[in-house]
Amino acid sequence: xxxxxxxxxxxxxxxxxxxxxxxxxxxxxxxxxxxxxxxxxxxxxxxxxxxxxxxxxxxxxxxxxxxxxxxxxxxxxxxxxxxxxxxxxxxxxxxxxxxxxxxxxxxxxxxxxxxxxxxx
Amino acid sequence: xxxxxxxxxxxxxxxxxxxxxxxxxxxxxxxxxxxxxxxxxxxxxxxxxxxxxxxxxxxxxxxxxxxxxxxxxxxxxxxxxxxxxxxxxxxxxxxxxxxxxxxxxxxxxxxxxxxxxxxxxxxxxxxxxxxxxxxxxxxxxxxxxxxxxxxxxxxxxxxxxxxxxxxxxxxxxxxxxxxxxxxxxxxxxxxxxxxx
Numbered sequence: 001x002x003x004x005x006x007x008x009x010x011x012x013x014x015x016x017x018x019x020x021x022x023x024x025x026x027x028x029x030x031x032x033x034x035x036x037x038x039x040x041x042x043x044x045x046x047x048x049x050x051x052x053x054x055x056x057x058x059x060x061x062x063x064x065x066x067x068x069x070x071x072x073x074x075x076x077x078x079x080x081x082x083x084x085x086x087x088x089x090x091x092x093x094x095x096x097x098x099x100x101x102x103x104x105x106x107x108x109x110x111x112x113x114x115x116x117x118x119x120x
Numbered sequence: 121x122x123x124x125x126x127x128x129x130x131x132x133x134x135x136x137x138x139x140x141x142x143x144x145x146x147x148x149x150x151x152x153x154x155x156x157x158x159x160x161x162x163x164x165x166x167x168x169x170x171x172x173x174x175x176x177x178x179x180x181x182x183x184x185x186x187x188x189x190x191x192x193x194x195x196x197x198x199x200x201x202x203x204x205x206x207x208x209x210x211x212x213x214x215x216x217x218x219x220x221x222x223x224x225x226x227x228x229x230x231x232x233x234x235x236x237x238x239x240x241x242x243x244x245x246x247x248x249x250x251x252x253x254x255x256x257x258x259x260x261x262x263x264x265x266x267x268x269x270x271x272x273x274x275x276x277x278x279x280x281x282x283x284x285x286x287x288x289x290x291x292x293x294x295x296x297x298x299x300x301x302x303x304x305x306x307x308x309x310x311x312x313x314x315x316x
Contacts, residue, residue, distance in 0.1 A: 029226055031138040031206045061136050063206065065194055069164035075192075076168065094135035104255070105139055105228055110309045113139055113228065116199025117302050120158070 014077045017050055022076055024083025028064060030075060032093050034082055035061045040090035050081060051090070058091055133201070140206040141304060142223055144249075145233035146241020150261045150291035151209035152193040154233060158297045159195025159207060166192050168219055190219065207301075220248060229255035229308045231300055233291065236260055236268040239277055246278055255308040259289040259300045 015022065036044070036058045044055035053071055062070075068078035085091045105113070143151045156163045168190055193209040208223055224230065232245045242258075249256040258280055260267050269277070271286050280286065285307050290296040 029138075030222065031140045031226075033136050033138050033204060035135045061204075063138055063196075063204070065166050065192075065206070065208075066164065066196075068166040069194075074168065075166045078166075092135055094137055103226070104308065104312060105226070107309065107312050109137070109139065110228065110305060110312060112203060113199060113205060114302065114305045114309060116203060116205070117197075117298060117305060119199075120197070120298060 014074050017048075017073075017077055018080040018084075021080055024080040024087070026083040026087045028079060028083050028086065028093065030065050030079060031063050032082070033061045033063045034058050034067075034086065034091040034093045037089055037092045040085070043090070047090070051085060054078075054081060054085060055090060136198075136202045136204045138204050138206055140208060140223075140227045141301060142220070142227050142230040142254075143207055143209045143233060144220075144230055144242075144245040145261075146235065146238055147211070149233045149235045149238075149241065150263075151233055154231070154261070154289070154291035154297055154300075155193060155195040155207045155209050157292055157294045158197060158301070160197055161195060163193045163195045163209070166194065168192065192219070192223075217244075217248060220252075224249075224252060224254050227254065229257070229304050231304055232256055232258045233289075234258055234260045234274060234278075235263070236274060239269075239274065243278065246280065250281075255304065255311050257285040257287065257300065257304045257307055259287050261291050262288050 018024075036055045040055045041059075044052045047055065050071065050073065054067055057067060057070055064079050064082050065075065067073065067082060068075045071078070073081070082091060086093050143154055145151050152163050190211060192211075195207045197205045197207070199205055210219065210223060230245070230249050232242050232249065234242045246256075246258065248254075258274070258278065260271065260274055267274075267288055271288065274280075275282075275286055285303050287300060287303055289300045
């Protein structure tokens with residue numbers, strides 16, 4: 001698509017939010033869907049702004065790319081923050097780590113997608 | 121702190137499983153229109169820094185190198201309560217391929233959108249998916265219902281193997297988009313069920 005100059009949406013350099021890290025201890029695929037846990041709901045007020053916003057946004061199941069888009073965080077930053085929050089038990093996910101996803105979806109899953117699309 | 125699986129969760133039900141399809145093609149070929157015609161949300165935009173490929177490098181320390189970002193539009197379709205299909209529209213040029221490795225990992229497959237007046241714009245996407253072994257279909261976007269070349273001519277021009285499905289689509293039309301996605305999923309199913 002288009003290549004645009006970065007807008008200054010964040011008050012700090014984006015990767016300052018991750019302590020300069022570009023990887024999380026939990027590596028997740030960019031489409032991984034997360035939802036806040038009861039621990040996240042109870043303790044979100046103790047978290048830094050971005051993490052608190054992620055807890056609030058993820059009261060409904062939300063993917064990492066959606067977190068990035070809604071909170072205007074670069075994808076890499078959203079990925080590290082969400083990965084950390086899964087590790088810390090603030091968010092729950094239902095995906096295998098990115099490293100295990102080299103294979104394509106299995107037959108059963110593909111059939112469900114086909115049925116689901118047909119029913120639209 | 122370690123997350124304990126046994127921790128009682130107040131939220132009920134499992135978190136939905138994500139699946140994804142990549143929509144690739146040249147500039148202004150209609151990728152976002154295609155995604156938007158069937159997405160249940162207005163397509164959203166996420167930005168990835170162009171230096172993402174230098175993973176392991178301390179980006180924060182490389183002042184000036186994160187000044188360029190690439191935008192990627194995406195939409196979503198809920199397929200039942202526990203399955204969500206994401207559609208990612210992605211730039212087709214070679215210099216964005218660093219993003220694709222990440223994007224296609226675990227994907228069902230890809231739709232390569234083609235504008236017959238600018239065939240060369242999709243060479244790079246076709247090459248990529250072919251060499252990466254990703255199931256893909258080639259959909260010629262009919263602007264105003266017209267295509268400038270027949271599907272056979274396009275297949276020849278792009279040297280697309282006979283095993284790769286091709287179709288005419290209309291990115292603005294939900295039914296046409298749906299049918300294109302169905303062809304891709306069917307193609308992925310056929311490939312997945314074929315003996316290795």
